[in-house]
Amino acid sequence: MPPVPERMRWGFWDGVGPGDEVLGPLAGRRFVDIGSGAGHYAVHLARTHGALIDAVELSPTQHERAVTHFGEVPGVSFVHGDVVEHLRRAERPYDGAYAVCTLAGIDPHRVLPALRDALAPGAPFVFSVLHTNVHGVGPSATVAPREEMLGVVGMTPLPLDSWVLTGEAWASLLSAYGFVVEETGLLSSPDPDHAVVCTLVRARRLPAGEVRISSRPRSRRAPVPHAAIGVGTIVLGEAGLLLGRHRRGTLELPGGTVEPGESFAETAVRELREETGLMAEPGDVDLLGTLVDRVEDVVRVTVGAVVTSWRGSPRTRPGESVGDWSWWPLDALPHGLFECSAQILTAWRPDLPLDHPPAHFTAFAGGGRNGR
Incomplete structure (x- = not known):
């Protein structure tokens, strides 16, 4: 027992x-x-x-x-x-x-x-x-x-x-x-x-007698897809900023697409675990805000996040498109950053000398905390 x-x-x-x-x-x-x-x-x-x-x-x-x-x-x-x-x-x-x-x-x-x-x-x-x-x-x-x-x-x-x-x-x-x-x-x-x-x-x-105002969708059909949404996560350790190399050559933050039913913080935690093996909790995530730009006719929405606590050491994970994780000092970041990662880093630290396409940044009130 x-x-x-x-x-x-x-x-x-x-x-x-x-x-x-x-x-x-x-x-x-x-x-x-x-x-x-x-x-x-x-x-x-x-x-x-x-x-x-x-x-x-x-x-x-x-x-x-x-x-x-x-x-x-x-x-x-x-x-x-x-x-x-x-x-x-x-x-x-x-x-x-x-x-x-x-x-x-x-x-x-x-x-x-x-x-x-x-x-x-x-x-x-x-x-x-x-x-x-x-x-x-x-x-x-x-x-x-x-x-x-x-x-x-x-x-x-x-x-x-x-x-x-x-x-x-x-x-x-x-x-x-x-x-x-x-x-x-x-x-x-x-x-x-x-x-x-x-x-x-x-x-x-619900308390007895409480009446809640209802809501409903316009129709039973899903909206026409026109946007892509993802989360990129900043992990800053004693040795610097964690970046991995995509199989297409860009260097980028851990992150990925929001899955159905997830909060932004849960996406950050899941992608961090899947891509790097690092473990964190949604409560360890601070959300910075949203970055909105476009790629051809697709609206791209990127949510920046900062993980404040984690467990483990980063390693290349089988089946993932990003690997070869390394720590980079903020004053010696590499060229060839993925543009969404660069946009997030600029929103986090505007003093960093980063070039990237412009994006509309809207900060979350109070630093974002967990996105709940």
């Missing part, structure tokens, strides 16, 4: 992402743990914060493990059964709810309305779900299940219908069922060779 954790771990890796703080005040408050497994997180929150947890688990094996090891822990009630039925029978509202990598295994059209009705107005709902699986298959914008293999320590992986959805799809579902999404983020492995990514969602049950 693994030990009780010292903090919430919303993904599969220690030290990645936030911890208990995303749940808000806990002392004396009733929370429901959706898919509590062996009960580790429920026990942690009860012991550390004085929370009162109903830990609901469908698996009889997992429930038995929890009761055997933690059945006498004050503040925790272990419940064996279907969480939707449990929520429907709740005699009084919960002060909050959370689910650690379990919600994707439940039909959202069943669990979300039941949870809404079982939570007090304004109650937090925090959950993590699979975003990208071990094979690199990402989420879907269509609300439908697909088969994923469920792995539990000490047990043979089992096939499970899972709703692996984009952040936008989760936000739309939550909004439809009476929640407001406060924040979403991606959690990635510290190992850049590990493809698995999780989505962390912070939502809140």
Whole structure:
């Protein structure tokens, strides 16, 4: 039996992402743990914060493990059964709810309305779900299940219908069922060779009677593409500025295209990991602003970013178009910079003697911070 954790771990890796703080005040408050497994997180929150947890688990094996090891822990009630039925029978509202990598295994059209009705107005709902699986298959914008293999320590992986959805799809579902999404983020492995990514969602049950103004698209068709958007990231270490060589010969900052569902800070972190192997968190990213120019008939939007903290050493990564990473002193930068990198560097340090095509720069208020 693994030990009780010292903090919430919303993904599969220690030290990645936030911890208990995303749940808000806990002392004396009733929370429901959706898919509590062996009960580790429920026990942690009860012991550390004085929370009162109903830990609901469908698996009889997992429930038995929890009761055997933690059945006498004050503040925790272990419940064996279907969480939707449990929520429907709740005699009084919960002060909050959370689910650690379990919600994707439940039909959202069943669990979300039941949870809404079982939570007090304004109650937090925090959950993590699979975003990208071990094979690199990402989420879907269509609300439908697909088969994923469920792995539990000490047990043979089992096939499970899972709703692996984009952040936008989760936000739309939550909004439809009476929640407001406060924040979403991606959690990635510290190992850049590990493809698995999780989505962390912070939502809140709408207060009773609150009316929110709706919005909708003009049509169901996607807009006609006319712009390209990317992020370039400044990494300044003791030895200088990090630049890599593109296979076409330009020297450039780490960076790349924004993928669906990402914030600019998440793009910066993902591209940094994929291209250089360096690990950072979205909270380590300061966003400078947007640079807008054009290449023929395409509007090009480049977001400049600065990473303030990272782990690891840069190295050439297989399959990437940029490699041979080196540190360059700011007073001895090389010729042949990629023009978008040069534009970002000028926005960051206008005193640098860089030539590049003009671009309209709009700074983010307050230095940008994380782009949320």
